[in-house]
Amino acid sequence: MTVTASETTTDTRVQAIFTDVLDSLLGIIRKHQVTWEEYRVATEWLTQAGNQGYEIPLMLDVFLSTTVDDVNFAAQGGTECNVEGPFYVPDAQLLERPYVLPQREAEPGEHLVFSGTVRSTDGSALAGALVDVWQASAAGEYSNIHPTVPEGNLRGRMTTDASGRFDFETIVPPPYAIPDGGATAQLLKALGRHLIRPGHIHFKVSHPACRALTTQIYFEGDPFIDSDVVGAVKDSLVIGLVRNGEAETRCSYDFVLTPNDKL
Numbered sequence: 001m002t003v004t005a006s007e008t009t010t011d012t013r014v015q016a017i018f019t020d021v022l023d024s025l026l027g028i029i030r031k032h033q034v035t036w037e038e039y040r041v042a043t044e045w046l047t048q049a050g051n052q053g054y055e056i057p058l059m060l061d062v063f064l065s066t067t068v069d070d071v072n073f074a075a076q077g078g079t080e081c082n083v084e085g086p087f088y089v090p091d092a093q094l095l096e097r098p099y100v101l102p103q104r105e106a107e108p109g110e111h112l113v114f115s116g117t118v119r120s121t122d123g124s125a126l127a128g129a130l131v132d133v134w135q136a137s138a139a140g141e142y143s144n145i146h147p148t149v150p151e152g153n154l155r156g157r158m159t160t161d162a163s164g165r166f167d168f169e170t171i172v173p174p175p176y177a178i179p180d181g182g183a184t185a186q187l188l189k190a191l192g193r194h195l196i197r198p199g200h201i202h203f204k205v206s207h208p209a210c211r212a213l214t215t216q217i218y219f220e221g222d223p224f225i226d227s228d229v230v231g232a233v234k235d236s237l238v239i240g241l242v243r244n245g246e247a248e249t250r251c252s253y254d255f256v257l258t259p260n261d262k263l
């Protein structure tokens with residue numbers, strides 16, 4: 001196929017961004033006097049990553065996604081957003097009250113009652129807001145992703161009541177490692193970094209009058225809270241677990257959404 005100059009169209013956004021990416025990379029090669037051998041190792045490593053299924057999206061998530069979040073959602077008010085991650089599944093079970101995330105009989109893990117509210121930035125309660133929740137099992141595995149966990153396990157959607165309140169039962173999620181053995185893990189190890197994310201619960205909170213929020217909630221005292229492999233933890237999203245002996249563990253978080261007319 002012959003391509004003539006008249007058949008090409010310039011995407012100025014691609015041109016502007018790629019020119020900067022290329023300038024940065026060329027600057028790095030000059031700064032570090034990259035050798036032919038190192039260049040070939042990098043080429044092979046990227047080829048390997050491309051042949052390893054989800055390694056390239058995983059790598060982008062680990063190194064870049066938090067900053068994409070920051071530049072897209074800065075200064076718009078409401079609860080801070082946080083990366084969605086690769087394990088979201090739409091259309092999880094719509095739960096009936098009292099809300100309990102679907103789980104196996106005797107689901108391993110510390111029982112947890114999570115309660116909270118959904119409000120607008122003006123302070124008004126958002127009744128009927130949809131709270132979509134997903135999290136890992138006590139073994140650090142997600143349903144619909146890891147074959148050992150039944151489909152839909154620890155995933156569910158619920159709505160807030162007339163006062164904007166919700167609460168649900170689940171388990172305390174543990175820290176877990178991102179996939180080992182691929183190009184991303186190989187690079188992290190060469191950088192002297194571990195592969196672990198602190199325990200967290202993922203949320204998507206939405207209401208027709210507001211901008212939808214995707215975020216994660218973390219827990220004080222988690223040994224990996226200051227060294228998340230994805231670097232996603234934000235202080236405003238870290239909450240305490242309140243333990244009443246062996247009997248009960250509770251936590252709460254109040255989500256704040258930005259009204260559409262404030263965007």
Ligand SMILES: [Fe+2]
Nearest residue numbers: 085087200202
């Ligand atoms: Fe996660």
